[in-house]
Each structure stands twice: as C-alpha cells, then as structure tokens.
Amino acid sequence: MAMFAVEAPAHNPTRAAMAAGALFVDDAGRVMLVEPTYKNYWDIPGGYVEPGESPADACAREVREELGIEPRIGRLLVADWAPTKKDGDKMLFIFEGGRLTPEQHDAIRFPDGEISRYEYIAPNDLAKYTIDRLVQRITAAEEARRAGLSLYLENGAVERQQS
Template identity: 40%
Template sequence: MDPDAPLYERDPKAWNAYLAEGNARQARKRVGADVLIRDALGRILLVNPSYKPDWDLPGGMAEANEPPAAAAQREIKEELGLDLEIGRLLVVDWVPPHGPWDDSLMFIFDGGVLPSDRVGALRIVDPELSEFRFTTAAEAAELLRPYVWNRARSAIAAISGAQAIYCEEGEGRSWSGN
C-alpha cells in the first residue's frame, strides 16, 4: 500500500472512524416538510393543529434519515388520508432557534391543484388536526404566523417561477450571482 495514498484508500476502517467522529460532533438540524395544495379556485389548504395555537400548511417533521419529500408525502397521508404525488420543491426556509427549539430547515413542496372530487373527499384522520380549510391568500395571511405566511407567500410566488426560493425566517433572499 502506498504510504502517501489518502487515508480513505490506505485504511478504510480508520477513514470510517474519522467520519463517524465528525458526524457525532457536527450540528444536526431538525427538518420539516410542508405541502402547498390548492383547489380549482386557487385557494390554499391550511390545517389547524390541535397541539399549537396557530394554523399551518399541511405537513410536518421528518423522521430520522427520512428525505423531506417522503416526509411531506407521509404526513399528508397520516393527517388527511390523502395519497398525493409530491411535486417540485418550492421553498427552503431556515428557521432560527426560538424558545427551546434549535434552528431548523423547512421545505415546501408543490402539492398541485386538487380536483373538486378530491377536495370533497378530504377528511381529518389524525387527532393532531382539529380542522382544515381552503383559504385565499388574504385569509392565510391572517391565520398563519407572520413568518409562516412569508414562507407560504414565497411558495405561492415560486409556483410560477422556474426555481425554488431560499428563505431565512420566512423572508426570501436574493442573490447577486457572485
């Protein structure tokens, strides 16, 4: 074995131990995944969680080692009994530490437009939710916490664009291209 070869070539076990040590020390982020679902009138679906005071977009927290899109799909099925193809990524939002919570990354995916028969078939199947409704943007702005509304507003804007929007605390960031 070449003594000048990189560690990952010389000693794969030592390389894996090095990676494991780094993994144990590095920060871990909480990840949430929501879905922007619309009806034929362009209203957005909001849910009212029973465990917190404010309305929210449908979705929830990813489980350990679960991809965000899979978490979104799972949460929609668990909460609303909705088998939904998750569309493209609309928003990634960094949420700073608040209260007892560390910072997190929130993803919003496009859930598309539900036809009226599927809207009529929606039902709550998880006691974590007390109700749901389709709202106009103005109604959503009143029901959602301001930073969640900002995130949702960015997702609505991203639907007509070609790229996802990166936000911090719900505010979209612009890039100079440098």
Template identity: 40%
Template sequence: MATIPTGDFLASLNKIVASAGAFITDPQGRVLLVKPNYRDHWGWPGGHVDAGETPEQACAREITEELGLTLPVGELLVVHWVPPFDDRPMPMVHFLFDCGGLPDGDGVILQEEELDDHAFYTPDEADAVMPPILTARLRAAVDARRRGAVRYLS
C-alpha cells in the same frame, strides 16, 4: 497535527430539525391549511422528516396521515431556514413541495388525533390565522409556483 475522532467531530456539528409541507390549492388558487390541535395557528399539512426518510417521502407520508389522501409530491417550492425559537433550541429547515390541486377539499379525512380543521385560504386571509414567518413562506410558495423557480427564505 492531531486528528479529531469521527464521533467527536460529528457530535460537535450543528444539529437541525428537518420538516416538509404540502402546498395544495383549490381551483381558485387558495391554499389548503390545517389547524393542529397542539398549536394556536394554522399551517400546511406536513411535519418532521423521520429517520431514514427524504423530505419528499415525509411530505407524502404526512399527506396520507393528516388528510387521508394520496397525492403526488411535485416540485420543491420553498426551502426555509428557521432559526431556533421558543422551546426548540436548534434551527429547522422546512421544505415546502407543490402537491397540486384539490377541488374543494374533496376526500379529505382529517387525522383527528392532531388536527381540528382544514380550509382553503388566500394569502391575505392567511394573515389572520398564521404568524408572519409562515405567511412569508406562503407568499414565497405562490411566487415560486408562478415563476417555476425555488425560493429560499432565511
């Protein structure tokens, strides 16, 4: 039986993109969303996991870079498998972490190179500013936080 060289085997494996986001709420339970200047819709503070980072480290880094805050990265709320779409030919795995509460956006300093705005939204309000795939993730995160159990979406 012929063996496949390790390099060839690894090159044949499915490639995925990993990203991490921060689920942050205000005292009323609304979720902090940001408006990137490179997208038409709103989303969570967060981004791609860089080489050598864990998803938790990427989440913490992105909170600092995008919001100018240092917040604890808490429990994992949602793991979301997102198939390829548009110009991204590979699937993505998104990790959404519970990063606690923030009274009224106190102390947020937006990263002006990437973000135009931030605001707190209820899930129903988010329907107007996010695509359905992201509002499904938002609702799953609300449920996961309430139940204390990780949700998986695909």
C-alpha cells in the same frame, strides 16, 4: 492489517430539525390551511422528517397521516433556513401539492386526530390564521409555484440577513 487513528471532531456536530409541508391551492388561488389540534395557529399539511427519510417522502407521509389522502407531491418550492430560540436550527421545506380533485376532497379525513379541519384561505387573509413567518414562507412558495422556480429562504426572506 493497518490501523488508522480517527480523531473526534473539534466541535459537536448537530443536525437541524427538518419539516416538510405541501402547498395545495384551489381554482381561486386560495391556499389550503389546516387547523392543528395541538397549535394555536393554522398551518399547511405536513410535519417533521423522520430519521432516514427524505423531506419529499416526509411530506407525502404527513399528508397521508393528517388528511387520509395520497395526492402526488410535486417539486420543491421553498427551502427555508428558519432557526428559532425555542426549537434551535430548523430547515423547512414546502413542496407543490397542486390542486386536489373533487374525489380527493371527498376522501379527506383526519385519521390521526392532529387536524380538526381545513379551509382554503385567500393569500391576503393568511395573516388572520397563522404566524408571520409562515405567511412569508407560503407567499414565497406561491410565487415560486407560479414562476416555476424553487427558492432558498432564510427566516422566510429571499434576501440573506447580514450578521
């Protein structure tokens, strides 16, 4: 039996943290934001991807855990490379959630206690509720949704920053 030597990589490979959220809109073009009980700003429904889970599956799971509903999660709108000093490397995904039916709205509950409430917010008012980089990401996701595109971002911007 032949034996092969396996060399350790010259560097220590790391895995970027990944999170996925859903962009839900209403008939007036407002975006659903949720108020987490553990953050000081509003967010879209979603959360971290678990080991072995795809971002799309994580998005569906997080919506179910946070809102108690199981809407169809649609196509990828945005993939954003968004590392931070605090959290390190991060890859963030936004998927199309579409418009919820009246029955789905009536069924919304906050079973895991992570969310205290939700509201639909006009795009021009997002900055009053959440952080700038999320406003950029949501704005890009809404533009991608309307144009039928998927966008790659770096820190919320379509244009790459030159190092």
